[in-house]
Amino acid sequence: MDGKPGLRERKKRQTHAAISDAAITLFLEHGFNQVSVAQVAEAAEVSKRTLFAYFPTKEDLVVHRLADHETEIARVVRARPPRTAPLTAVREHFLEGLRERDPITGLNDHPQVLRLTRMILDAPSLVARMERFKAGAERALARALRETADTPELTARLAAVQIVAVHWALAQDNADRLAHGEPADTRYAGAVADTEHAFALLENGLRQLAAQR
Amino acid sequence: MDGKPGLRERKKRQTHAAISDAAITLFLEHGFNQVSVAQVAEAAEVSKRTLFAYFPTKEDLVVHRLADHETEIARVVRARPPRTAPLTAVREHFLEGLRERDPITGLNDHPQVLRLTRMILDAPSLVARMERFKAGAERALARALRETADTPELTARLAAVQIVAVHWALAQDNADRLAHGEPADTRYAGAVADTEHAFALLENGLRQLAAQR
DNA sequence: GGCAAAGGTATACCAGGTGCAGAAATATCC
DNA sequence: GGATATTTCTGCACCTGGTATACCTTTGCC
Structure with missing residues (x-):
């Protein structure tokens, strides 16, 4: 489809990568808030104005880099085998992510990943950005549920927000533990158990929640 | 406890209110992003520095004004009658909110409220702020569940994120409809039905989700 | 009334982000 | 291959949110 990307196109990609790489390197080294976009631009040998032409915000x-993951759950639901419940597909996908130590599950303890996670958690504006991400994932999943399982509008939205919320809670929990020094391999069994528990809760509802007091 | 707030204290409250009022007035009139903090400060007859002494960010x-609502769900759970399930308490509280047209349920169509909602939705930074709010509500609710229903750590967190997510989805749905012109009184019946449906889903789980395809 | 502390102000400054006019690089047409 | 049109990059000035500093005013209190 594109045997000839064209010089302009290639340079664009190149510049994009140069800026992104310079940014990540500097951010990991000094922290997100400690590095100005001007410094990033300088390191990438590009003007500040050009940087903002490639990336709308700092x-x-x-x-x-995470943009793909925004629609990941939705894609999993759409691509599920016939007569498989959406929830099952999402659960299996998450378990597979755990097995593969996919960073999105929070269960990857490579120093680079750990530092990136810490960097994000230390920068409120980045955390806020991740929340918007979640909202995008919810919308995409709601659509997928409507379109592939004939789920009514409201039910789809409700299911979507629940699933995404649980997904993130699990990942965050894993990431927290690894951030506190627990090795991924040690955490693995617990992560699997927690995942099973969480999806069982999703499937069976909160009825079981104690009513005492 | 304080029959004599003291002059200093009174002036502080007064300044606080003056700034807040000036801000809301200007924001409602021209939009959040169209008004600078400098303009708000000027309208409130206060220096910019002072404004930021009272409000950490724009x-x-x-x-x-919504700060109280952050822990509202958690408080409802803590204050629930004996032997009532947390979920029941939250549902009843939400239904009561609908009856009273509490703006937090999205079912208030007073022009002021409508304009405020629109203003928030039109300003990405405000939407982001609301998301942080949600996160705070989740934490508070998780604690309440742990402390009043002996819910284990993970279960409490999972239940909390689900409940808060559904709560917000319902409110947002109502707000959306009113924003599109539907009167609150017309929407009321549907809102109640949707609420019942949503909480039934929470209670019974997503098992029912069709597995077709 | 006088003094310490709290609170407010003016000013200058930093960082993220945008608008604009022109220079430089790339693509296109002859 | 060269002239031209188009895209992209750049430098610069500028706006806005937010902070630091240093100084002044008000309040509380003896």
Whole structure:
């Protein structure tokens, strides 16, 4: 489809990568808030104005790498085998992510990943950006549920927000533990158990929640 | 406890209110992003520095009014009658909110409220701020569940994120409809039905989600 | 009334982000 | 291959949110 990307196109990609790489390197080294976009631009040998032509905000310098994941759950639901419940597909996908130590599950303890996670958590504006991400994931998943499982509008939205919320809670929990020094391999069994528990809760509802007091 | 707030204290409250009022007035009239903090400060007859002494960020000029609601769900759970399930308490509280047209349920169509909602939705930074709000509500609710229903750590967190997510989805749905012109009184019946449906889903789980395809 | 402390102000400053006019590089047409 | 049109990059000035500093005013209190 594009045997000839064209010089202009290639340079664009190159510049994009140069800026992104310079940004990540500097941010990991000194922290997100400690590095100005001017410094990033200088390191990438590009004007500040050009940097903003490629990345609309400073946060995007980091977050654009995760853009694919925004619709990941929705894609999993759409691509599920016939007669499989959406929830089952999402659960299996998450378990597979755990097995593969996919960073999105929070269960990857490579120093680079750990530092990136810490960097994001230390920068409020980046955390806020991640929340918007979640909202995007919810919308995409709601659509997928409507279109592939004939789920009514409201039910789809409700299911979507619940699933995404649980997904993130699990990942965050894993990431927290690894951030506190627990090795991924040690955490693995617990992460699997927690995942099973969480999806069982989703499937069976909160009825079981004690009513005492 | 304080029959004599003291002059200093009174002036502080007064200044606080003056700034907040000036801000809301200007924001409602011209839009959040169209008004600078300098203009708000000028309207409130206060220096910019003073404004930031009272409100840490521009967003807080709007959001501080909702601060109480951050822990509202958690308080409802803590204050529930004996042997009542947390979920029941939250549902009843939401239904009561609908009856009273509490703006937090999205079912208040007073022009002021409508304009405020629109203003918030039109300003990405305010939306982001609301998301942080949600996160705070989740934490508070998780604690309440742990402390009043002996819910284990993970279960409490999972339940909390689900409940808060559904709560917000319902409110947002109502707000959306009113924003599109539907009167609150017309929407009321549907809002109640949707609420019942949503909480039934929470209670019974997503098992029912069709597995077709 | 006088003094310490709290609170307010003016000013200057930093960082993220945008608008604009022109220079430089790339693509296109002859 | 060269002239031209188009895209992209750049430098610069500027706006806005937010902070630091240093100084002044008000309040509380003896």
